[in-house]
Structures are given as C-alpha cells and as structure tokens.
Amino acid sequence: MTPLAGYLLVAALLFAIGLAGALTRRNAILVLIGIELMLNSANLNFIAFWRYGPHPEALTGMMFAVFSIAVAAAEAAVGLGLVISIHRRAKTIDLDLMNRMKG
Amino acid sequence: MQETISFTPLAAPSAIAQLLWLIPAVPIVASGVIALLKQPRRKTAATLSIGSLSVSLLLALAAFIHVVGEWAHGDTIRETVNFTWLQFGATNVDLGWVLDPLSAIMLVMVTFVGLLIFIYSTGYMAHDENFTRFFCFLSLFAGAMLGVVISNSLLLLFMCWELVGLTSYLLIGFWYQKPSAAAAAKKAFLTTRVGDVFFLLGIVWLFAQTGTLLFYNGGAGSIETGALTTLLTQHAGLGLTAAGAIGLLIFAGAAGKSGQLPLHVWLPDAMEGPTPVSALIHAATMVAAGVYLIARVYPLMQAGALAGGTTTALTIVTWVGASTAVFAALIAVAQNDIKRILAYSTVSQLGYMMAGLGMGGVAVGMFHLITHAFFKALLFMGAGSVIHGCHEEQDVRRMGGLRADMPLTFLTYAIGMLALCGFPLFFSGFWSKDGILEAAQHWSVAKAPFYMLVFGALLTTFYMTRQVGYVFFGYWRGKKPAHESPAVMTVPLAILAFFAMALGLIGTPAWPWFKAFLSGSSITFDLHGFAEPGLLALMAISAVVVFLGLGIGWFLYGGNAPKPEEPDVLKKALPLPWRWLRDKFYIDELYGATVIAFYGWWARVADWLDRKVWGGLVSAVALGFRGLAHFNRFLDTNWVDGSFDKGCEELSTGGGLLARIQTGRVQTYLRLLSLAFVVLVAILIWSTRP
Numbered sequence: 001m002t003p004l005a006g007y008l009l010v011a012a013l014l015f016a017i018g019l020a021g022a023l024t025r026r027n028a029i030l031v032l033i034g035i036e037l038m039l040n041s042a043n044l045n046f047i048a049f050w051r052y053g054p055h056p057e058a059l060t061g062m063m064f065a066v067f068s069i070a071v072a073a074a075e076a077a078v079g080l081g082l083v084i085s086i087h088r089r090a091k092t093i094d095l096d097l098m099n100r101m102k103g
Numbered sequence: 104m105q106e107t108i109s110f111t112p113l114a115a116p117s118a119i120a121q122l123l124w125l126i127p128a129v130p131i132v133a134s135g136v137i138a139l140l141k142q143p144r145r146k147t148a149a150t151l152s153i154g155s156l157s158v159s160l161l162l163a164l165a166a167f168i169h170v171v172g173e174w175a176h177g178d179t180i181r182e183t184v185n186f187t188w189l190q191f192g193a194t195n196v197d198l199g200w201v202l203d204p205l206s207a208i209m210l211v212m213v214t215f216v217g218l219l220i221f222i223y224s225t226g227y228m229a230h231d232e233n234f235t236r237f238f239c240f241l242s243l244f245a246g247a248m249l250g251v252v253i254s255n256s257l258l259l260l261f262m263c264w265e266l267v268g269l270t271s272y273l274l275i276g277f278w279y280q281k282p283s284a285a286a287a288a289k290k291a292f293l294t295t296r297v298g299d300v301f302f303l304l305g306i307v308w309l310f311a312q313t314g315t316l317l318f319y320n321g322g323a324g325s326i327e328t329g330a331l332t333t334l335l336t337q338h339a340g341l342g343l344t345a346a347g348a349i350g351l352l353i354f355a356g357a358a359g360k361s362g363q364l365p366l367h368v369w370l371p372d373a374m375e376g377p378t379p380v381s382a383l384i385h386a387a388t389m390v391a392a393g394v395y396l397i398a399r400v401y402p403l404m405q406a407g408a409l410a411g412g413t414t415t416a417l418t419i420v421t422w423v424g425a426s427t428a429v430f431a432a433l434i435a436v437a438q439n440d441i442k443r444i445l446a447y448s449t450v451s452q453l454g455y456m457m458a459g460l461g462m463g464g465v466a467v468g469m470f471h472l473i474t475h476a477f478f479k480a481l482l483f484m485g486a487g488s489v490i491h492g493c494h495e496e497q498d499v500r501r502m503g504g505l506r507a508d509m510p511l512t513f514l515t516y517a518i519g520m521l522a523l524c525g526f527p528l529f530f531s532g533f534w535s536k537d538g539i540l541e542a543a544q545h546w547s548v549a550k551a552p553f554y555m556l557v558f559g560a561l562l563t564t565f566y567m568t569r570q571v572g573y574v575f576f577g578y579w580r581g582k583k584p585a586h587e588s589p590a591v592m593t594v595p596l597a598i599l600a601f602f603a604m605a606l607g608l609i610g611t612p613a614w615p616w617f618k619a620f621l622s623g624s625s626i627t628f629d630l631h632g633f634a635e636p637g638l639l640a641l642m643a644i645s646a647v648v649v650f651l652g653l654g655i656g657w658f659l660y661g662g663n664a665p666k667p668e669e670p671d672v673l674k675k676a677l678p679l680p681w682r683w684l685r686d687k688f689y690i691d692e693l694y695g696a697t698v699i700a701f702y703g704w705w706a707r708v709a710d711w712l713d714r715k716v717w718g719g720l721v722s723a724v725a726l727g728f729r730g731l732a733h734f735n736r737f738l739d740t741n742w743v744d745g746s747f748d749k750g751c752e753e754l755s756t757g758g759g760l761l762a763r764i765q766t767g768r769v770q771t772y773l774r775l776l777s778l779a780f781v782v783l784v785a786i787l788i789w790s791t792r793p
Contacts, residue, residue, distance in 0.1 A: 019777060022770075022773055023770055023773060023774055023777065031769075031770070095768060095769055095770055096768060096770075098767070098768070098769070099766060099767030099768050100767060101765070101767040102765060102766055102767030102768075
C-alpha cells in the first residue's frame with residue numbers, strides 16, 4: 001500500500017463519517033458539523049494528491065486547501081447564522097420539524 | 104410666423120403697415136390670458152381687456168395718421184403685407200393685411216367705439232357673476248373684428264368673419280341660463296351660417312378663377328384689373344358675369360351678417376344679449392362687417408359697369424338694401440321693447456348703407472356706416488342706461504318721464520335720436536343719409552329706391568319720436584322709481600354724443616373730406632358744393648320729412664303716451680296693420696312653417712330611415728355575427744377546450760408527482776444528493792472499466 005492510498009482511505013472514512021452524521025442527525029448544528037467533516041476530508045485529499053503528485057514544489061494543493069478552508073469558514077458562519085435565525089422564529093433547531101417548504 | 108414672409112416687391116411697406124397685425128393680435132392675446140384667469144379676478148380681466156384695446160386704438164390712430172399724412176403729400180397709399188400660408192404643388196394660398204384709407208378709418212372707428220363700450224361694460228356688468236368671461240369674449244370679438252378689417256385676403260377675412268360669428272354666438276348667449284337667450288344665440292349662429300355657405304362658395308369660385316384670394320398684390324390680386332378682366336370674360340348665366348355672380352355670393356354672406364332681407368331674423372332676437380353687446384356687435388361693428396365686406400370687394404361688384412352705369416350685382420344690392428330699410432322701419436313702429444326698436448332700426452339703417460353702396464359707391468355707404476356706428480352705439484348704450492336705471496325693465500310702456508330722473512342719459516339719447524333721424528345741419532346722420540338720398544336721386548336704373556328711402560326716413564323719425572315720447576316724456580308708469588346711471592356709463596355716452604354731432608362735419612357737400620379721403624383725391628373747402636342742382640331741394644325735402652315725422656310722433660305720443668294696459672294709439676286707429684307690424688310680418692312664423700318645418704320633416708324621415716332601414720341592416724349584420732359566434736363557441740367547448748383541459752390535467756398530475764419529492768426536509772434532499780452521487784461514481788467506475 002502506497003502512502004497515498006493510506007491517506008485516501010483515511011479521507012474516505014472521514015467523508016463517510018461526515019455523511020452519516022449529516023444524514024442521520026436531527027440537530028441542525030450536528031448536521032453542520034458533519035458537513036464540516038466532509039469538507040475536511042476533501043481538504044485531506046487535496047493535500048495528499050499535491051504531496052504525492054507530479055509537482056510537489058508548486059504549492060498548488062496547499063493554495064487550494066487554504067481557499068477551501070476559507071470558504072468552509074464562511075459557510076459555517078452563514079450556516080450558524082441561519083440556525084440562529086431559525087431558532088429565533090421556530091424556537092427549535094430540529095430539522096424534521098422544519099418542513100414548511102414541502103411541495 | 105416663419106421666414107416665408109414675402110413682401111410685395113413694389114415698395115417696402117412702412118413700419119406701421121408691417122406692425123398692423125398687432126392691432127387684432129393684442130386683444131386676442133389678452134382674451135387668451137383672461138380665459139386663464141379665475142372668476143373672481145374681475146379687475147385684472149377688465150384692465151387687460153381695456154388696456155389691450157387701448158393699445159390697439161393707439162396703433163390704429165398711428166396707422167390712420169400715417170395714411171392721412173401720405174394723402175396730404177398727394178399719394179394714395181395702399182400698403183400690403185402678404186405671406187404664404189399654405190403651399191401645395193404649384194398653388195399658394197396667401198394671407199396678408201392691407202393698410203389703406205378704408206381699413207384705416209374702420210380701424211379707428213372699431214377700436215374707439217369698442218373702447219368706449221368696454222369702459223361702459225365695466226359699469227353695466229358690474230354685478231354680473233361672470234364678469235371675467237364677459238371680458239374674455241369681448242376682447243376676442245374685438246380682435247376678430249379688427250382682423251376682418253385689416254385682412255388683405257378673402258380667406259383670412261373669412262376666418263376672422265367666422266370668429267366674429269362665434270363670439271357673437273357666445274355673447275348673445277352670454278346669459279345662457281335664459282332659454283330665450285340660448286335660442287337667440289343659436290338662431291343668430293344658424294341664420295348667419297346660411298349666408299356664410301354662399302360666401303364660402305363665392306370664395307372657392309373666386310379662387311378657382313383667379314388662383315389667389317389676396318385682394319391687392321401689386322396687380323396680381325383677385326380684385327385688381329388683371330383678375331377682373333378674366334372674370335368679366337366668363338358668363339355665369341342670368342346676364343351675370345363671373346365677377347357679378349361671385350360678388351352676389353359674397354353679398355349673401357354680407358346679408359347674413361348685416362341682417363339684410365331675408366336673413367334679418369336673427370338680429371332683433373340677438374337683443375337677448377347684454378346691452379353692451381348689442382351696442383358693440385349689433386350696432387357698431389359686427390353688423391357693419393357685412394357692409395365693410397361689400398365696400399372691400401367693391402371692384403368685383405362694379406366690374407363691367409358702363410360709364411356712369413351700374414351692374415346687375417349692384418342693382419340687386421340696392422334693391423335688397425332699400426327693401427330692408429323700409430321693411431325693418433315699418434316693423435320698428437310697432438315694437439314695445441326698447442332694444443327691439445333699436446334692433447329693427449339697425450336693420451333698417453344697414454339697409455340704407457347697402458343701398459348707399461349699391462347706388463353711390465364706397466364712400467356714401469361707408470360714411471353712413473361710420474356715423475351710424477357712433478350714434479347707434481350711443482343709442483344702445485343710452486338704452487342700456489335706461490334699462491339699468493329702470494331695474495332691468497325693457498318695455499317702453501312701463502317707463503315714462505325719465506327726462507327728469509335721468510337728465511344726462513336723456514340729453515345724450517336725444518342727440519343720438521336726432522342723429523338717427525337725420526335732423527338737419529347739426530347732426531351727422533343728416534349728412535350721411537343725405538348722401539345716400541342724393542345718390543338714389545341720381546340713380547339711373549329706377550326712382551323707386553329714392554322714394555322708399557325717403558319713406559323709410561319718415562318712419563325712422565316717427566318710431567324714434569314714439570320711443571322717446573314713451574321713455575322720456577309723459578309720467579312715470581313703472582313701479583320702483585328710476586335712477587341715473589354711474590359716471591362710468593354716462594361719460595362714454597357723452598363722448599359718443601359729441602361724435603354723433605361732430606362727425607357730420609367731415610362729410611358735408613361743402614367739404615367732403617370723407618369721400619376725398621377714401622378715393623384719394625384732393626380736397627378744398629368750397630361752399631359751391633351746395634350749389635349742385637337739386638341738392639338744396641333734396642336737403643329741404645329731407646328736412647321736411649324729419650319735421651313731419653317728429654310732428655306726427657309728437658302729436659300721437661308726446662306727453663300723453665297710453666298706460667301699459669291701454670292699447671297703443673295706432674292700434675286703436677289701425678288695428679289690422681298694427682298687428683301685422685307688431686308680429687314682424689310673420690316672417691318668423693313663415694320660416695317656422697317652411698324652412699324649419701321642412702327640416703323637422705326631414706329629420707323625422709332621417710330618423711325613420713335610421714331606425715327602420717339602416718337600423719334593420721345593422722341588426723341583420725349583428726344577427727349574422729351572433730350566429731358565427733355561437734358556432735365558434737360550439738367549437739370551443741367541444742374541441743378546443745377538451746384537449747386543452749386534458750393537457751392541463753396531465754401537467755397537474757405530473758406536478759403532483761414531482762411535489763412528493765419536495766418534502767421540505769433538507770436531510771431528504773441531502774440523502775437524494777448522496778444517492779445520486781453514489782450512482783454517478785458507480786457509473787464513472789463502470790464506464791472506465793477496461
């Protein structure tokens with residue numbers, strides 16, 4: 001097993017855990033945490049592919065990862081803001097109870 | 104105005120001639136401004152109106168002095184300013200204005216008399232609610248009338264002419280709440296319209312023959328020698344040349360405006376308007392427009408006359424004028440409304456003017472027009488003062504003895520009355536009427552008009568004496584005592600009274616200034632003017648006639664006019680003729696039974712046609728369309744709607760199915776997304792497998 005495959009396996013595992021969290025949890029904050037896990041597994045892949053890729057001296061993977069983290073931070077802020085706003089209106093953050101957009 | 108103004112090439116018009124358009128424009132603009140004022144702005148309205156006409160008067164005086172000055176140098180001036188109004192193809196329609204002795208003297212008369220009447224109106228209409236509107240109309244009228252006077256184009260003249268007709272309608276119907284006033288306004292408008300149709304025909308004919316409607320255009324105008332020669336070569340049947348026929352058509356328009364037989368019926372009814380209107384429009388200016396028009400197109404009427412002779416057109420004008428003069432004077436004898444007497448008197452005097460034009464030429468007719476304008480305006484305004492003082496009473500039988508209550512009005516009215524009667528030597532009417540009688544005496548065609556006019560003069564004196572006897576002498580037969588009018592009304596009366604006497608001086612046989620001015624010949628003071636054969640005898644005849652009329656009138660009505668409920672003296676003596684005269688020879692009834700009945704019948708026929716024939720046709724078409732519509736509806740409900748509804752249903756079902764996926768829960772969406780992602784990855788792996 002090459003080191004790259006090891007990293008990818010860890011990332012896939014992390015992604016699976018994040019997805020399972022996002023899909024099963026009812027608490028909106030925990031869903032957000034799951035999403036964060038998925039994002040970070042993707043970051044891990046960026047770093048791994050860069051580090052073991054053809055041009056490790058070009059710093060491209062790192063740049064990508066930094067961008068991704070910045071975007072993730074912004075996303076988390078927006079997501080938490082939404083959660084707070086929903087809590088103010090509905091007095092709950094249980095996602096199963098938020099079905100007003102039902103078609 | 105644009106740069107297309109092309110001045111006549113002969114000589115550049117003087118500054119005053121170029122500014123002549125301002126004379127009508129200023130009152131018209133003032134009228135427009137007044138129209139925008141609110142109703143309570145009475146003072147502003149009156150000031151604007153009077154101010155604008157004062158400006159016009161000053162300009163008119165400047166123009167007049169300019170013309171007199173040129174005349175003193177020995178030049179007859181006729182300055183025109185023409186410009187192209189419309190151009191289609193090679194045809195131009197030109198408009199323009201003219202400054203010559205005729206228009207100059209009319210301008211001064213209209214603006215001067217008009218201004219006095221405007222001032223008088225501020226007193227007479229002081230209590231009227233619609234004071235502002237009144238001055239708006241008055242200004243518009245004055246502007247339109249001045250436009251008629253300065254026009255050098257028959258078309259421009261016609262436009263202003265119609266504008267005059269419109270304002271006349273508006274002013275007669277000024278108190279439109281009164282049904283009689285509204286009816287009188289309509290009658291005036293429609294009756295004059297009858298004449299105007301002929302007038303318009305004449306204009307079109309003239310344009311077709313000569314290609315221009317300008318009067319004077321440096322030799323190329325429609326009433327200058329070139330065009331007249333063309334017109335004379337064509338014959339219109341009945342012994343008329345084209346010139347004469349066109350002249351007669353124009354005369355029909357003039358007859359409508361000037362109340363000549365048989366279109367006189369509107370003028371007495373027009374007395375429903377406020378008295379200043381009667382004075383301004385139906386005595387001094389508008390009705391004079393017809394006479395002025397004939398004077399303006401005189402070359403057309405006269406074209407083809409043999410030396411010293413006359414033409415068919417002028418003969419007809421004379422006969423119409425003379426008949427009108429006697430006819431209206433007869434009716435005036437038996438009227439009891441103070442304004443109606445004056446109205447018929449106006450019709451009669453307009454007849455004199457027409458006869459004067461027909462027999463003696465422009466100067467004779469125009470001189471009577473000018474003097475008449477002054478003394479008739481005076482009489483009307485005096486009558487207005489009497490009505491005002493007698494609390495809106497108009498029936499002469501309910502007045503009497505007013506000479507003590509209204510001394511100023513009486514004095515001025517008496518002067519006006521003597522001028523109208525033609526009292527010898529000191530009054531203008533004597534000289535102007537004498538001119539007409541002299542022309543009639545020497546007329547080559549027939550002697551009858553002379554006798555008719557002399558008889559008319561007798562009647563004039565008689566009915567005026569009767570009126571004055573009723574109103575100012577005897578004892579007061581009304582209810583509330585009368586009072587004198589305010590100075591704003593009596594001062595204009597006094598000014599007019601002065602001119603009613605003084606104007607005679609410019610037209611005596613010894614010093615015929617007026618005639619010389621119009622014809623541009625030189626003038627000297629020469630007492631031998633009286634020595635013409637027959638002239639002194641004529642003056643004696645006319646003096647005798649006046650004294651006779653005064654005598655009979657005084658004998659019958661002086662000091663012992665009957666009470667309102669008693670019959671008139673003449674009625675007791677001659678009941679049947681009296682009834683005929685009182686009912687105006689049943690002309691109104693005749694028109695009612697013929698023209699109006701015919702129109703009524705025609706309207707009913709048209710109504711029947713409309714309802715039955717055209718209405719049936721329309722109904723049939725409508726029925727056809729309704730059938731078509733029913734067929735369409737059948738198609739719609741059975742074919743179109745079915746398929747459409749089916750489509751809608753399918754769409755709705757599909758939407759319902761899709762809506763099931765839309766649960767509103769984010770995690771469901773996420774789940775679907777993950778599933779799809781897994782499927783996508785599976786497909787990718789599947790497809791890249793070697």
